[in-house]
Amino acid sequence: MNNEKIQFVDLVAQYQQLRTEVDAAMAKVCARGDFVLGEDVKLFEQEFAAFCRAPHSVAVANGTEALKLALLACGIGAGDEVITCTHTFIATVSAIDQAGARAVLVDCDPRFYTIDPAQVERAITPRTKAIMPVHLYGQPADMDPLLEIARRHKLYVIEDACQAHGAEYKRRRCGSMGDIAAFSFYPGKNLGAYGDGGAVTTTRADLAEQVRTLRNHGQKVKYEHQIKGFNSRLDTLQAVVLRVKLRRLEQWNEARRQAAAKYDRLLAGTGLFTPPVAPYAKPVFHLYVVQVPDRAKQQAAFDAANISHGIHYPIPVHLQPAFAELGYPPGSFPVTEALVGKIISLPMFPELTDAQIERVAGACLKA
Ligand SMILES: *Cc1c(COP(=O)(O)O)cnc(C)c1O
Numbered sequence: 001m002n003n004e005k006i007q008f009v010d011l012v013a014q015y016q017q018l019r020t021e022v023d024a025a026m027a028k029v030c031a032r033g034d035f036v037l038g039e040d041v042k043l044f045e046q047e048f049a050a051f052c053r054a055p056h057s058v059a060v061a062n063g064t065e066a067l068k069l070a071l072l073a074c075g076i077g078a079g080d081e082v083i084t085c086t087h088t089f090i091a092t093v094s095a096i097d098q099a100g101a102r103a104v105l106v107d108c109d110p111r112f113y114t115i116d117p118a119q120v121e122r123a124i125t126p127r128t129k130a131i132m133p134v135h136l137y138g139q140p141a142d143m144d145p146l147l148e149i150a151r152r153h154k155l156y157v158i159e160d161a162c163q164a165h166g167a168e169y170k171r172r173r174c175g176s177m178g179d180i181a182a183f184s185f186y187p188g189k190n191l192g193a194y195g196d197g198g199a200v201t202t203t204r205a206d207l208a209e210q211v212r213t214l215r216n217h218g219q220k221v222k223y224e225h226q227i228k229g230f231n232s233r234l235d236t237l238q239a240v241v242l243r244v245k246l247r248r249l250e251q252w253n254e255a256r257r258q259a260a261a262k263y264d265r266l267l268a269g270t271g272l273f274t275p276p277v278a279p280y281a282k283p284v285f286h287l288y289v290v291q292v293p294d295r296a297k298q299q300a301a302f303d304a305a306n307i308s309h310g311i312h313y314p315i316p317v318h319l320q321p322a323f324a325e326l327g328y329p330p331g332s333f334p335v336t337e338a339l340v341g342k343i344i345s346l347p348m349f350p351e352l353t354d355a356q357i358e359r360v361a362g363a364c365l366k367a
Contacts, residue, residue: 006356008308009188009349018244025240038236044243052175054201056208059234060215063162063184066198067095070180073210074156076101076129083123084132085115086316087336092134092160093317105318107333112278117145130156135164135174138286143169143177165191166253168282175201185242190286191249193238255350256285262357263288271367287312291342293367298344305363310345
């Protein structure tokens with residue numbers, strides 16, 4: 001039997017396909033010498049905005065910074081509250097904290113893992129300034145009810161689209177629905193750089209301009225600092241990698257959807273909870289997450305079969321020691337707390353072969 005390691009994400013396999021193009025593009029930057037916010041950064045911003053069907057995009061240092069600068073551009077800071085979901089990567093909440101605001105957490109939907117709109121309305125206080133839905137695992141959050149709540153209460157909607165490059169909600173792309181959105185180009189994301197990178201997309205020219213100023217020391221003109229800013233720039237070598245990869249992203253997202261469909265079919269008889277796709281959603285399967293009755297046993301089975309896996313995420317934000325100050329005791333969010341002990345992420349990347357998918361499914365224990 002073939003016992004070759006199945007990676008969780010295989011970035012080297014992808015580089016082999018892109019090598020000639022990426023190496024040549026990088027050499028051009030080195031010859032030109034515009035290493036930070038260079039020509040390719042501008043071009044990438046235009047191409048990425050078009051891909052997201054958003055009027056504006058501004059490239060920044062990473063996804064966490066994209067979230068932070070999005071919040072600051074909206075004027076959110078000390079004394080303000082931002083509602084988001086406890087079932088997310090820590091950076092969603094770190095960014096709110098770094099902007100000086102307070103994260104108000106709510107539970108997620110038990111099927112789709114995204115923020116439960118019914119709970120958002122109940123969490124609104126006079127201090128609430130924004131809702132930050134996370135398009136977790138590449139599944140869009142249920143945006144229409146959230147946009148409607150935001151309209152009624154005059155709140156910003158800031159999308160955490162760090163796992164959802166190209167995902168669609170009722171034919172609208174993630175990153176084009178709220179006031180502003182944040183993307184990460186961490187190497188393992190659907191669109192990943194060869195290092196850190198991030199971007200905001202926005203429908204509003206004023207917010208784009210504000211992020212542009214904030215990312216480069218608060219200056220519009222060199223050495224004239226209108227506002228206090230940050231060094232949160234994207235470097236040009238990352239932009240050329242992103243430009244090469246962006247041309248293939250549509251096709252890679254389709255390959256992920258097909259891999260997910262194959263997992264769905266093969267796991268249909270096992271009794272495992274596979275990720276349902278909401279009627280409003282065209283997901284991009286950044287992750288393919290299933291729920292298993294005995295995770296330790298499943299992990300041992302994957303280890304024995306030489307198959308990598310992940311857990312996204314084992315501890316919800318409200319139970320992280322770092323955010324104990326938010327004051328949510330165990331039991332605060334029963335849906336999330338129940339699922340974090342059962343979820344396991346299967347290998348998922350566009351180059352995954354049918355044979356590999358079959359091997360992974362074959363190593364899944366029946367419920
Ligand atoms: C990756 C990620 C981030 C942060 O992005 P970085 O580029 O690592 O800073 C934020 N939110 C979510 C949901 C993410 O998956």
